[in-house]
Every structure is written in structure tokens, then in C-alpha cells.
Amino acid sequence: MKYAIIADIHGNMPALKLVLEDARKQGADAFLFAGDYCVSAPWFNEVITCLRTMPDARIVRGNEERYLHLPDGEDAQFAISRWVGHSMSAEDIAWVDALPERLDWECEGVELHMTHNSNAFIGGAEMQTFGTGKMGLERYPGKITTEKLSADMREVFDQSEDFHQHLSELPAGIYVFGHTHCQWHAQFGDCLFINPGSCGMALDCCGFGAPYTLLTIQNGSYTVEERRVSYDVEELIEAVKQTEQYQVARVWSEVIFTEWRACRERMLFFLPHVEAYAQKIGDLRRPFMPDTWEAGFEDWLVNGQKP
Numbered sequence: 134m135k136y137a138i139i140a141d142i143h144g145n146m147p148a149l150k151l152v153l154e155d156a157r158k159q160g161a162d163a164f165l166f167a168g169d170y171c172v173s174a175p176w177f178n179e180v181i182t183c184l185r186t187m188p189d190a191r192i193v194r195g196n197e198e199r200y201l202h203l204p205d206g207e208d209a210q211f212a213i214s215r216w217v218g219h220s221m222s223a224e225d226i227a228w229v230d231a232l233p234e235r236l237d238w239e240c241e242g243v244e245l246h247m248t249h250n251s252n253a254f255i256g257g258a259e260m261q262t263f264g265t266g267k268m269g270l271e272r273y274p275g276k277i278t279t280e281k282l283s284a285d286m287r288e289v290f291d292q293s294e295d296f297h298q299h300l301s302e303l304p305a306g307i308y309v310f311g312h313t314h315c316q317w318h319a320q321f322g323d324c325l326f327i328n329p330g331s332c333g334m335a336l337d338c339c340g341f342g343a344p345y346t347l348l349t350i351q352n353g354s355y356t357v358e359e360r361r362v363s364y365d366v367e368e369l370i371e372a373v374k375q376t377e378q379y380q381v382a383r384v385w386s387e388v389i390f391t392e393w394r395a396c397r398e399r400m401l402f403f404l405p406h407v408e409a410y411a412q413k414i415g416d417l418r419r420p421f422m423p424d425t426w427e428a429g430f431e432d433w434l435v436n437g438q439k440p
């Protein structure tokens with residue numbers, strides 16, 4: 134069995150299409166989807182339709198799917214999530230809501246487990262040390278390779294008591310998750326951990342493209358191959374600018390563009406900047422209203438720290 138493992142598509146159908154084509158060329162016969170299908174790029178309806186019609190897929194829900202039910206509001210901060218929720222059919226939303234948070238199954242003598250967030254398996258080990266907010270310039274001043282990232286994870290986890298405590302309680306098997314948007318994999322004892330990175334918005338400093346991971350299982354043993362399908366980031370950005378999302382959520386979209394171009398987290402650094410800006414001008418309205426949101430963005434472009 135050859136699985137293509139795909140996570141964090143975030144509405145980026147052009148990236149998903151390329152990954153599926155590449156995976157099929159590589160001989161993938163089944164697909165694992167580890168959550169976060171919408172918000173950030175505007176083609177979430179196409180993504181959901183694609184997933185719903187795939188006969189050979191196992192799919193878990195992500196955290197972004199929680200934001201499909203936001204109440205109406207005048208704020209700009211959550212305009213994109215509200216727009217996504219309003220733009221999806223009731224049937225698609227019900228399908229997403231019904232997705233399981235965790236799947237456990239067996240394949241050719243190997244136990245597999247999948248959730249969106251690695252917390253369920255290894256506690257905070259990954260998020261606390263390799264969450265995207267921890268991947269700043271001081272740690273990785275330039276582009277790195279997935280091999281370097283996996284090696285660094287191994288080193289950090291090797292020294293983490295918390296990680297080893299969780300590891301000691303895990304049954305042998307393969308553990309699949311997404312959420313950090315960092316592509317890595319590592320074997321510890323009888324456990325293999327795989328995060329395929331984010332198909333739709335890689336934030337792991339490993340360069341633009343659509344990451345995913347192939348897992349081949351045969352007669353109880355397995356191999357892993359990390360792949361990243363390249364495509365044109367400026368073409369993607371121009372396509373987003375032609376959609377309704379860009380009209381409804383220009384600032385959010387522009388911050389996403391900077392993340393795509395840098396392959397680094399920016400939103401987590403943008404939000405505190407807007408908070409500081411709002412406090413400076415004495416605006417206590419939360420979530421942020423359009424005037425402060427727009428002005429805070431312009432201020433961020435000039436004065437923001439962009440690790």
C-alpha cells in the first residue's frame with residue numbers, strides 16, 4: 134500500500150490538484166487527509182468537493198473547520214472565516230462537521246493513527262518547539278531543507294522529558310498529523326511520526342511549493358518519501374486577487390501572500406502588531422473593526438517585525 138499523506142490544504146485547490154497528480158504518478162493507491170481544508174485560499178468549495186468524491190481517502194477534521202459557524206459581525210478580523218462559512222453549502226458544512234477527529238486502523242500488519250494535531254500523541258512537544266511562531270529568523274535565517282528540519286526535531290525531542298514520557302505510553306505504530314505546517318518525519322523506537330507539512334501554505338522555511346509525504350507499507354515494514362511540488366507563487370497570488378475573497382478580506386489575503394512568498398509564519402506576528410497599534414490609537418473594540426484593521430496593516434507594512 135502506498136499512501137499519499139496530505140494536510141493543511143487551506144482552500145488551495147491549485148496546490149491540491151498538483152499534489153494529487155504527482156502522487157498518482159508516484160503510484161499512490163490511497164490518500165490520508167490530516168485536517169484544515171478551508172480558510173486562507175479561496176477554493177475551499179473545490180477542495181471539499183474533491184475530498185468528498187475520493188473513494189480511497191481517510192479524512193480527519195482540522196481546527197480551522199471550527200470557524201465555519203461564526204455569527205454575523207461588522208469586524209474585519211474574522212471576515213474571511215465568516216465569508217467561508219457563508220460561501221459553503223449546508224451539505225458541505227454538515228459533511229465537514231461530521232468528520233472524525235481521529236482515525237485508527239491497521240494496514241499490512243502496521244497500526245496507523247491520524248489526528249490533525251500531534252498533541253493527541255506526543256503532547257506539546259512539537260507545538261512548543263516547532264510551532265510556526267518558533268521558526269523565526271534567529272533560528273533559521275534562511276531557507277532550510279526538510280532533512281535539516283527532521284534532524285533538528287529529532288535532536289530537540291531526544292532531549293525532551295515530556296516527549297519521552299508520551300512516547301513511553303504510545304503503542305508501536307505510525308502516527309500521522311498536520312497543524313504546524315512543517316514537513317518532517319522521525320522514527321523513535323517502534324513509533325514513526327509523520328507530518329506531511331501544509332499542502333496549501335508551507336510555513337517551514339523549506340521553500341515555496343506544495344509539500345506532501347508518501348508512505349509505503351509492505352509486509353509489515355515501511356518507507357517514507359517527502360515530496361514538494363513546485364509551482365508559481367506569483368501566479369497563485371494573482372489568481373486570489375481575482376476572487377471575492379480578496380474583496381471581502383483584502384488584508385488577511387495580503388498577509389497570506391507574504392507567508393506564501395517567505396514560507397514563514399506572518400499572521401501570528403501581524404495580530405499582536407495590530408493589537409499594539411489599536412492600543413496606541415485608543416481603539417478598544419475587539420475583534421478589530423475595518424478602519425483599525427486596515428490602518429494597522431499599513432502600519433505593519435512600514436514598521437512591522439517580519440521574522
Ligand SMILES: [Fe+2]
Nearest residue numbers: 141169197312
Ligand atoms: Fe492549518
